[in-house]
Amino acid sequence: GDSVTQMEGPVTLSEEAFLTINCTYTATGYPSLFWYVQYPGEGLQLLLKATKADDKGSNKGFEATYRKETTSFHLEKGSVQVSDSAVYFCALSTGGGNKLTFGTGTQLKVEL
Amino acid sequence: GAVVSQHPSRVICKSGTSVKIECRSLDFQATTMFWYRQFPKKSLMLMATSNEGSKATYEQGVEKDKFLINHASLTLSTLTVTSAHPEDSSFYICSGAGLTSYEQYFGPGTRLTVT
Numbered sequence: 001g002d003s004v005t006q007m008e009g010p011v012t013l014s015e016e017a018f019l020t021i022n023c024t025y026t027a028t029g030y031p032s033l034f035w036y037v038q039y040p041g042e043g044l045q046l047l048l049k050a051t052k053a054d055d056k057g058s059n060k061g062f063e064a065t066y067r068k069e070t071t072s073f074h075l076e077k078g079s080v081q082v083s084d085s086a087v088y089f090c091a092l093s094t095g096g097g098n099k100l101t102f103g104t105g106t107q108l109k110v111e112l
Numbered sequence: 113g114a115v116v117s118q119h120p121s122r123v124i125c126k127s128g129t130s131v132k133i134e135c136r137s138l139d140f141q142a143t144t145m146f147w148y149r150q151f152p153k154k155s156l157m158l159m160a161t162s163n164e165g166s167k168a169t170y171e172q173g174v175e176k177d178k179f180l181i182n183h184a185s186l187t188l189s190t191l192t193v194t195s196a197h198p199e200d201s202s203f204y205i206c207s208g209a210g211l212t213s214y215e216q217y218f219g220p221g222t223r224l225t226v227t
Contacts, residue, residue: 004155036218041220042220043116043205043207043217043218043219043220043221044156044205044207044218045218046215046216089155089156098144098146098161098209098216099146099158099161100146100156100158100216101158102155102156103155104153104154104155105153105155
């Protein structure tokens with residue numbers, strides 16, 4: 001079946017540091033890939049997505065590139081801020097429907 | 113983005129009782145709603161998918177008679193945990209999706225503790 005593997009957290013960084021959160025997947029067919037973010041006390045929000053190989057999703061300074069050859073969708077940001085502290089979930093969807101398969105989430109803590 | 117609310121945000125109940133959790137889409141019509149369960153340090157596990165006016169489709173291993181889902185309107189879905197037991201203690205999250213969008217909008221979750 002489909003699955004998503006993310007690096008375990010928590011990840012603690014200083015402000016303005018470079019961020020990478022690794023995500024790899026296994027799926028039948030050609031999945032769409034997503035990153036969701038959950039700020040404390042709030043619901044998950046879609047951060048970015050990519051629907052086909054080599055697509056790059058980007059939003060709020062975050063980027064992720066759909067790499068079919070390595071089945072990866074790593075999240076990156078060049079300079080993190082304290083306000084980026086949250087839990088980040090990688091997810092995929094196959095079959096054209098809305099059904100999502102999530103990774104375990106990675107908590108990011110950004111300190112001054 | 114679209115807003116989904118859940119009520120209550122946290123609930124404590126005694127073993128053997130039933131608990132109802134509400135999920136509302138506040139500014140859009142959710143033709144499909146999803147219910148997830150999240151264990152500590154685990155991913156969100158999809159429990160069931162419901163379309164307005166239809167019976168819910170449950171994932172393998174989820175007891176439909178224990179987790180009753182009702183999606184009677186385009187803005188409200190409810191999850192009732194019947195005869196709750198301590199092992200049902202978890203974080204329950206709902207999401208909604210509109211007819212023309214595959215994007216899901218998530219509620220903030222409900223923490224259920226069964227004593």
